[in-house]
Amino acid sequence: MLHAHTVEQVRAAERELMARLPEGALMQRAAAGLAAAVVEFLGSLYGRRVLLLVGSGDNGGDALWAGAMLARRGVQVEAWLLGDSAHDAGRTALTRAGGRVVNGPSRRPEVVVDGIVGIGGRGGLRDNAASALKLLHGVPVVAVDTPSGVDVDTGEVEGDHVEAALTVTFGTHKACHLVDPAARACGAVHLVDLGLDLPRAELEALQPEDVAALLPRPTTDAQKYARGVVGVRAGSAEYAGAALLSVAGASCGLAGMVRYVGDESVAATVKSHHPEVVGGGRVQAWVVGSGGGEAAGAELDAARADGVPLVVDADALRHVTGQVGDAVLTPHAGELAGMLGADREEIEARPLHFAREAARTYDATVLLKGRRTVVARPDGRARVNTTGTSWLATAGAGDVLGGVVGALLSAGLTTYDAASVGAWLHGAAATLVSDGGPLVASEVARAVPEVVRGLLA
Structure with a gap:
């Protein structure tokens, strides 16, 4: 460390x-x-x-x-x-x-x-x-x-x-x-x-050895439910791609099963691209909000009713009120500015300060996205992610990140560790596929397993 x-x-x-x-x-x-x-x-x-x-x-x-x-x-x-x-x-x-x-x-x-x-x-x-x-x-x-x-x-x-x-x-x-x-x-x-x-x-x-130590590993007698079931409530008819990318991140192999709940037409698209994904049912963690549009608030309420850890992203962040507890909130500077009543420029000038403030305000782990992503706990402890590449500033990258963090949550990591490890893996996968050049978000999702294999080796 x-x-x-x-x-x-x-x-x-x-x-x-x-x-x-x-x-x-x-x-x-x-x-x-x-x-x-x-x-x-x-x-x-x-x-x-x-x-x-x-x-x-x-x-x-x-x-x-x-x-x-x-x-x-x-x-x-x-x-x-x-x-x-x-x-x-x-x-x-x-x-x-x-x-x-x-x-x-x-x-x-x-x-x-x-x-x-x-x-x-x-x-x-x-x-x-x-x-x-x-x-x-x-x-x-x-x-x-x-x-x-x-x-x-x-x-x-x-x-x-x-x-x-x-x-x-x-x-x-x-x-x-x-x-x-x-x-x-x-x-x-x-x-x-x-x-x-x-x-x-x-x-x-976190350094590579820390991430390797925190990674969930299947036991010799593991079965898919014991490895963690992550649910995704994301996307809409207008933003079906957000659902695909959130599911792609969740399907990185770190959880035993991925469930998708959403618009029927989007669900059909998701399953055509990810045949291993199943429909609704019991989960150990939910990922909510990416591309959810007007339905994001209702989807957040439904996910919270299950009493499991949450990843709250994008459109769902607008519906976060009060202390949310066992959750990872994943805003970028503009979204956090809206949540705290600050200016985006203030957030970008003082990311550590505002990440900690948001974690205290919402009693949750806050993952403030940026070149150096900050993950903060309500007690003031924080981690900074140092992996990644400027090519990662691309549409859909945050959707993939939310899915990866959700998979780690369902596998049993705490919100703090899941957010920190997820950010590290996401950045390392982006660096791997970029190789010094441009990338798209779906490539980052596909590269996560290779990064994990490298760490475990």
Whole structure:
């Protein structure tokens, strides 16, 4: 599991570790990891040009010490001091190693190291830092710990900030490395282990081994009913494709049976494409809403009457009122804006905040769809999904996702795990079929079994 800790948790763990280490040892560890990452990024050393943008805090110190290590290996290193002061020992080490302190780059660098603001920074960059970055526009940036100017604990961005090609972080990930819009500013993220003793994180991201451990597997004496029966109430005469795609997701093989309930003409179409799907009856979970149109409210009421876990999507979300309990709500930003009375732009700027707010408001698991999908529980715990491709932004993809999550629910996963695993599988399947190019939603549904086989192997 990839864990993202808060600034307060990281600082407490650093203080505890520094009390056991010689003075400056922790910064040396961080600087060595940063220097190694810059070396790998550059690909070669001698004569390469690196510019450090140095602020007053410890991130500036990390940058200066890393610069000294690079200078000793033949890199031309300059440090542009942007803060009110600079880390004295780091500055001395840099100049002794042959690096230079400048008031602006003498030559255009090949890499900029962002050591401007530490993890406690808030509210964008100062004018002088923003101006320096504009002067260096087009030069790739390696950020120290986090891109300067982003909000570390929320993943939110306000004002000017660094756009990094690579972020080298220390000890643990932070929310800004996972949650958009800040995650987009991080580029690739490289973690340097400092040996911190950290508490449980409230924000995390599943990794392949976590998904494999959570996947439902049939026992040696399994039969179809024991593996889970998922029901789908989706589609309408106008949107029959939504029913087909919801059923395709539910029919990914993770449940023992799929039942479809809906318009007779749509049901006939569904069964012609999916002959293994049967009609109504008892289920362990319902998927409701995709393409349901005016009937979505009635279908939601009927599904809730069964007292089983629900996946509530698309048209059915408009009919969610009060606390719904054992359910996964799957809005995109526009749908969640309507549910919470917010603006879509607000949701997109603060997805973690609003996913958690919606989970508390509706007492349900909320899966807020996006480039970095957020899954939140009512108690504040959350997961961010890091699989997927921009080609997944295509019609019907959400219908498939709802079906996959419903299959996992029927197989016995909790709403939180089903939503998290479903989002991971959906994104991984999209990446597999995309192979760097376009895709359609039905291809994603068909690729889920192959992703599962890869995990189980």
